[in-house]
Each structure stands twice: as C-alpha cells, then as structure tokens.
Amino acid sequence: MxxxxxxxxxxxxxxxxxxxxxxxxxxxxxxxxxxxxxxxxxxxxxxxxxxxxxxxxxxxxxxxxxxxxxxxxxxxxxxxxxxxxxxxxxxxxxxxxxxxxxxxxxxxxxxxxxxxxxxxxxxxxxxxxxxxxxxxxxxxxxxxxxxxxxxxxxxxxxxxxxxxxxxxxxQEDIVRFLLSSIALFSPTAAYSVESLGIINTDILTVNYHSPALTALGDIITSLADQTSVAVIDDDGNLIGEISPFTLAYNDETAAAAITTLSAGDLMAYIDCGGPPEDIVRLVEARLKERNLKGMLDEFSVDYSSGIDPLVSCNSPTSFSSDDDEPLSLTTVKLGRFSRSSSYSARMTRRAEAIVCYPGSSLVAVMIQAIAHRVSYVWVIEEDCSVIGIVRFSGMLQVFRAHLESLMK
CATH class of the missing domain: 3.10.580.10 (CBS-domain)
Structure with a gap:
C-alpha cells in the first residue's frame, strides 16, 4: 500500500x-x-x-x-x-x-x-x-x-x-487525499500535536474591543499565510476569530464594516455571510459621522430583507469534553441576508474559531480542519487561553517525514 x-x-x-x-x-x-x-x-x-x-x-x-x-x-x-x-x-x-x-x-x-x-x-x-x-x-x-x-x-x-x-x-486537497490513506501513517497520526512539535505559537491576535481597522494588517497577513486573526479578551482568552475563510463569503461592503466597527462587532457582521440590521445601521451612522460619503454611496446596500437572527449574541461558549471530537468555540449566531446572484448560494461557515487542545491527536485535528474547510486549528488550554495554531503546512511536514522513511 x-x-x-x-x-x-x-x-x-x-x-x-x-x-x-x-x-x-x-x-x-x-x-x-x-x-x-x-x-x-x-x-x-x-x-x-x-x-x-x-x-x-x-x-x-x-x-x-x-x-x-x-x-x-x-x-x-x-x-x-x-x-x-x-x-x-x-x-x-x-x-x-x-x-x-x-x-x-x-x-x-x-x-x-x-x-x-x-x-x-x-x-x-x-x-x-x-x-x-x-x-x-x-x-x-x-x-x-x-x-x-x-x-x-x-x-x-x-x-x-x-x-x-x-x-x-x-493544501486541503492534498491533506484530504492523505487522510484517505491515514492507516499508512500509524502510529504517527495518533500522536498529539504537541508531541509532534507542530503548534505554531507565532499567532495574530486583536482585542475584542479594539477597532477592527487596527487588525487590517493582520488580516492581510493571515490571508497570505492561510491562517486567521484570533479575537481575545483582556485575559488572553479566545473569544472568536476574524477569519479570511469566513470573510471571503461576504461582499465588498465588509470594507465599510472593518473601517467603522470594533473587532467584536466585525465578527457579528461577517458571521454566516450576513450582518444583523442593527450593526448595519451602526456602520451607516459611523460612515456619516466620519463624512466618508464615497464609501457610504458606493456601499449603499438594502439589508432590510432576508435578515433572520437565529440566536442571541450572548450565546454561551461551549466545548466538547473529548479531545478527539471536533470542538467549536462559539461566538455570535446570526442570520443570512439574501443576494440575487449565485454568490448567495455558497455554503458559508460561521465566524466560529475551530479549536483543539495540545493533547489532541494529529488525525483528529486533520478531520476538524477538513470538516470546517479551513487550513488551521487553534490550540487552547482548558481555561480557553490561546497558545498557538496548527496549520496544514505543519501537518504536511510530519507526513513528508513519514513518507521519507517509507522511501528508504
């Protein structure tokens, strides 16, 4: 084989x-x-x-x-x-x-x-x-x-x-292909991400209350690196993320949101590809306050239809107790707004940070990332403090080393 x-x-x-x-x-x-x-x-x-x-x-x-x-x-x-x-x-x-x-x-x-x-x-x-x-x-x-x-x-x-x-x-195509032959990588695939040394501690973060615009450089960097920007509280706990993977399902009007909102409000704006009406009104008001008429005119969008809030923004955070089960750090749960083009038909991913623990196995983390269509998984401690990130590129280095041993 x-x-x-x-x-x-x-x-x-x-x-x-x-x-x-x-x-x-x-x-x-x-x-x-x-x-x-x-x-x-x-x-x-x-x-x-x-x-x-x-x-x-x-x-x-x-x-x-x-x-x-x-x-x-x-x-x-x-x-x-x-x-x-x-x-x-x-x-x-x-x-x-x-x-x-x-x-x-x-x-x-x-x-x-x-x-x-x-x-x-x-x-x-x-x-x-x-x-x-x-x-x-x-x-x-x-x-x-x-x-x-x-x-x-x-x-x-x-x-x-x-x-x-x-x-x-x-990267996802190749990782998914290797997952179909995961038995060949035993016992390596069962080792923890911590023991394999693939937790990258050089991460991008922004405080929940900070202006989203201060994270613009980090968003650009995370897009280039195929990672994400962690949104944290004052204690360093992971609240959510500003993910290019989720932001990509929005349209150009999200530029106005980044320009005017806090990092926490931006998470709500981009969730599920559509913002709640009150945040849209907040964006419009702040554009007027800053006299950004060009942006206000260019991004004047009618959000009055299709907004259907699903859950309160105060939804509790929850984790699975099993390290090898997919974990989600839940932030806001908001609705979609309809679009007329095929752009609206995309299956979007909520602005939830996908997380694991240092002791989670490599194969479990692979499955999490593939299931959520991202190329990374955040690594947190039991108290929700974020310690690093595991990326597809790190996983592939482990598999490459294993393949090297098979070639000898």
Missing part, C-alpha cells in the same frame, strides 16, 4: 476538478469583483498571456500562458480599507487587478500532471498554496457557456493557447 501511495501523481488528485475561473492581468479590480460575485468559487486565478519573459524567471512557460496569482473577496475588501482608498472606493475599484496580487510568485506554482505526490508536498512546504495543473482541452457546451457568461458580464475571458484548461490543487 505504501508503494501505491508513493506512486500517485498530481493528475490522480485532479480527477473531477473543475477548470479554473481565469481573469486577465489587464482586468480591473471592479472586473474581479464582478467575477467573484457571479461564481460559487471563492478565488479567481489571474493570468498573463502574451506576457514579458521577465515574469517567468521562476516558472516554466506553458503555451505562452502563466498563472501569476489568485485573488479572493478578502483581497478586495482589504484593498478598499487602505487609507488612500477609503475616501474614494469607486476610483480604487477602477485600479488594475495587479494591485491585489502577492509579490511572491511562489504562492502559485505550475506543475506537470506527472509531478509526484511527494514533489507536490515539497512545493507546498516551501510556500506554494496552489498548484496549477493543465487538464485536457474541453471544447464542450460548458466551455462555450462560460464564455457567453463572461461576455454578458462585459469581461474579456482569458483564452489559453491551444484551448488548454487548468485546475489547481490546494
């Missing part, structure tokens, strides 16, 4: 993966916003076709097309929150989409379908978040339908040479 696992190539993990939503580097932030709000995907890939060779120093040229990055709604939200853009968000939306891209080209890596599983894990450990893999050309009705939809949105589709389409593999 070990030899079969080691024989797998990235093409095996790409079976059934949909082709990437592609956007040209010549597009604007507004174009990217339109694409993100019209698709169920949380990310869109940015491509340079007919590019300059100096962009290709670190990656192979594939049919004159190169994926140079990825963006999500959080990139746009954080961009609009920057000081230069708060006054005139409309002008910011007309900026080139390149302003949203990471300068680290290694975040997205092109790989050949024959790349081995071990090589793919090595790339992720070195910093890659998405592996771009070519898939067979599809001149199908679905491909034509995607082109028509892009034309209807007044967006120039990115056409790759030879009609080649691409998909990408994420």
């Amino acid at each position: 070990a030899s079969r696992l080691l024989a797998h190539e990235v093409a095996d993990l790409c079976l059934g993966k949909p082709p990437l939503k592609s956007l040209s580097i010549s597009a604007t932030v507004r174009h990217a916003l339109t694409v993100l709000k019209s698709t169920e995907d949380t990310h869109v890939s940015i491509w340079s076709c007919h590019h300059n060779n100096h962009l290709l120093d670190q990656q192979p040229l594939i049919n004159n097309c190169l994926c140079i990055g990825k963006i999500c709604m959080v990139d746009i939200i954080c961009y609009l929150c920057k000081q230069d853009n708060i006054e005139s968000p409309s002008s910011a939306l007309d900026s080139p989409v390149s302003v949203l891209l990471s300068r680290d080209l290694a975040v997205v890596r092109h790989v050949d379908p024959s790349t081995s599983l071990v090589e793919a894990i090595d790339l992720i450990i070195k910093g890659a978040q998405n592996l771009v893999v070519p898939i067979s050309s599809r001149t199908t009705i679905n491909s034509k339908r995607r082109q028509i939809q892009q034309q209807q949105l007044s967006i120039a589709p990115t056409t790759h040479t030879g009609g080649i389409e691409f998909c990408w593999l994420t």
Whole structure:
C-alpha cells in the first residue's frame, strides 16, 4: 500500500476538478469583483498571456500562458480599507487587478500532471498554496457557456493557447487525499500535536474591543499565510476569530464594516455571510459621522430583507469534553441576508474559531480542519487561553517525514 501511495501523481488528485475561473492581468479590480460575485468559487486565478519573459524567471512557460496569482473577496475588501482608498472606493475599484496580487510568485506554482505526490508536498512546504495543473482541452457546451457568461458580464475571458484548461490543487486537497490513506501513517497520526512539535505559537491576535481597522494588517497577513486573526479578551482568552475563510463569503461592503466597527462587532457582521440590521445601521451612522460619503454611496446596500437572527449574541461558549471530537468555540449566531446572484448560494461557515487542545491527536485535528474547510486549528488550554495554531503546512511536514522513511 505504501508503494501505491508513493506512486500517485498530481493528475490522480485532479480527477473531477473543475477548470479554473481565469481573469486577465489587464482586468480591473471592479472586473474581479464582478467575477467573484457571479461564481460559487471563492478565488479567481489571474493570468498573463502574451506576457514579458521577465515574469517567468521562476516558472516554466506553458503555451505562452502563466498563472501569476489568485485573488479572493478578502483581497478586495482589504484593498478598499487602505487609507488612500477609503475616501474614494469607486476610483480604487477602477485600479488594475495587479494591485491585489502577492509579490511572491511562489504562492502559485505550475506543475506537470506527472509531478509526484511527494514533489507536490515539497512545493507546498516551501510556500506554494496552489498548484496549477493543465487538464485536457474541453471544447464542450460548458466551455462555450462560460464564455457567453463572461461576455454578458462585459469581461474579456482569458483564452489559453491551444484551448488548454487548468485546475489547481490546494493544501486541503492534498491533506484530504492523505487522510484517505491515514492507516499508512500509524502510529504517527495518533500522536498529539504537541508531541509532534507542530503548534505554531507565532499567532495574530486583536482585542475584542479594539477597532477592527487596527487588525487590517493582520488580516492581510493571515490571508497570505492561510491562517486567521484570533479575537481575545483582556485575559488572553479566545473569544472568536476574524477569519479570511469566513470573510471571503461576504461582499465588498465588509470594507465599510472593518473601517467603522470594533473587532467584536466585525465578527457579528461577517458571521454566516450576513450582518444583523442593527450593526448595519451602526456602520451607516459611523460612515456619516466620519463624512466618508464615497464609501457610504458606493456601499449603499438594502439589508432590510432576508435578515433572520437565529440566536442571541450572548450565546454561551461551549466545548466538547473529548479531545478527539471536533470542538467549536462559539461566538455570535446570526442570520443570512439574501443576494440575487449565485454568490448567495455558497455554503458559508460561521465566524466560529475551530479549536483543539495540545493533547489532541494529529488525525483528529486533520478531520476538524477538513470538516470546517479551513487550513488551521487553534490550540487552547482548558481555561480557553490561546497558545498557538496548527496549520496544514505543519501537518504536511510530519507526513513528508513519514513518507521519507517509507522511501528508504
């Protein structure tokens, strides 16, 4: 069984993966916003076709097309929150989409379908978040339908040479694949995350009562690192989180919330992808107080329908007593508000911090992260004080070491 696992190539993990939503580097932030709000995907890939060779120093040229990055709604939200853009968000939306891209080209890596599983894990450990893999050309009705939809949105589709389409593999894809063969990693998978030394104590935190805008830099960092910002009280206890994974299910109006709300109120705003009406009114009032007319006009949204509070914001915090059971640190439980596009059809995750204890087993933490569609799990003590975070990248380092022993 070990030899079969080691024989797998990235093409095996790409079976059934949909082709990437592609956007040209010549597009604007507004174009990217339109694409993100019209698709169920949380990310869109940015491509340079007919590019300059100096962009290709670190990656192979594939049919004159190169994926140079990825963006999500959080990139746009954080961009609009920057000081230069708060006054005139409309002008910011007309900026080139390149302003949203990471300068680290290694975040997205092109790989050949024959790349081995071990090589793919090595790339992720070195910093890659998405592996771009070519898939067979599809001149199908679905491909034509995607082109028509892009034309209807007044967006120039990115056409790759030879009609080649691409998909990408994420850290979650690889961890999920390894979980299907977890028996091969016995007894390592049963060891605690503490004993394996994969608890990262270098974490990002913000006080519950602090202005959310003070955490903007940390939100940007957590997005780049695929982690989150812990919201803590004065005693260092974990109250909740401001997670890019949850924030990505909101729209651009969340920029106004970050600009005006406290960290605690922001958690309520982004929960389930829709804010309660009283917090929306608070955002509007504070925008008026600060005379941010541009942001108020650009993000004027009618939230009067679809708001359905489920539980009081004073819901008690609760934990499971079993270390190997999924744990959730419950914050606010709020409702959704309806949206007219397919953006509303996404299954959103509440603004709850997913937690474990130092003694939780590696496999239990893997299951928690995959079940909640995040790439990390917070580590807390019995008194709810946060001590660190366990990330997919750390888990993959453990599995890579185990695979190394199988290869000898």
